[in-house]
Amino acid sequence: MKLIITAPKGKMAGLVVAEAAARDDVEIIAGIGPKGRDYIGMDIGEVAMIGSKVGAPVADDIEKHIDEADVVCDFSTVDLGMEVLDACIKHKKALVIGTTGFSAEQRERLEAASSEIPIMIAANTDRMVNVMRRILMEAARELYDETDIEIVDMHDNSKIDSPSGTAREMIESIGEAVGRDLVSDAVYGRPLGIHPREKGKVTFHAIRGGDTPSSHTVYFFGDGERLEITHHCLNWKGCAKGAVDACIWMADKLAGLYGIRESMGL
Numbered sequence: 001m002k003l004i005i006t007a008p009k010g011k012m013a014g015l016v017v018a019e020a021a022a023r024d025d026v027e028i029i030a031g032i033g034p035k036g037r038d039y040i041g042m043d044i045g046e047v048a049m050i051g052s053k054v055g056a057p058v059a060d061d062i063e064k065h066i067d068e069a070d071v072v073c074d075f076s077t078v079d080l081g082m083e084v085l086d087a088c089i090k091h092k093k094a095l096v097i098g099t100t101g102f103s104a105e106q107r108e109r110l111e112a113a114s115s116e117i118p119i120m121i122a123a124n125t126d127r128m129v130n131v132m133r134r135i136l137m138e139a140a141r142e143l144y145d146e147t148d149i150e151i152v153d154m155h156d157n158s159k160i161d162s163p164s165g166t167a168r169e170m171i172e173s174i175g176e177a178v179g180r181d182l183v184s185d186a187v188y189g190r191p192l193g194i195h196p197r198e199k200g201k202v203t204f205h206a207i208r209g210g211d212t213p214s215s216h217t218v219y220f221f222g223d224g225e226r227l228e229i230t231h232h233c234l235n236w237k238g239c240a241k242g243a244v245d246a247c248i249w250m251a252d253k254l255a256g257l258y259g260i261r262e263s264m265g266l
Helices: 010-020 044-048 078-091 106-115 125-147 165-178 237-249
Strands: 002-008 027-031 070-075 094-097 118-121 147-157 203-208 216-219 226-232 256-258
Touching: 002 010, 002 078, 010 027, 010 070, 010 125, 010 237, 027 044, 027 165, 027 226, 044 094, 070 237, 078 203, 094 216, 094 237, 106 118, 106 256, 118 237, 125 226, 125 237, 147 165, 165 203, 165 216
Parallel strands: 002 027, 002 070, 070 094, 094 118, 118 256, 147 203
Antiparallel strands: 147 216, 216 226
């Protein structure tokens, strides 16, 4: 499987480079970075600091390399992600996109692209997180009507979107389980003042600070008890493995919208 990886200097994409470079069944064709960066033209292994060269350049124009690739893996920024989407549509290439923070309109564009290309929108490609989503669905089926549900997502101080894409996927899974659109009806923190809790609404709380590893906890509050389901991410290696596995899985897919849980058999 021939792969293009965007933003190879980023924390997540750098781990994807290391994971892909270690695979015998994956060939990295190129990395794609924003225009004007000082690492354009360097080997992607050097840019991602994996300790060795890979033999693939980092370019600032995806058009130069996209025809060579089977799949594009994007963990970059909203702006670069939309540029990559346009290129994938133009050249009919599969796209695995883990970038988060898209607006509702941009999300609609991503989903609409599935009529033309195979696309996977996956905020979190870690297998344990996606097993957690299955557990949350089961808990929600049993407990939604009798508990108050709150989600806390914790990230380092460089995380710019809130709630996290992972937290959003968790509430989407809970909503899927109970047959309700809980995302559009959610509460995002509580401002100063009097704000009584509304029955049935899920509330997000986003914590950002220091270099703390990311953690997600979903609370089901009942009378006299509570259930907590938590995932701690000590590093992103599990996400990188899942991302590369997803890219391999997507390489032969027809146009359509795919989910990370499908690629994992979950």
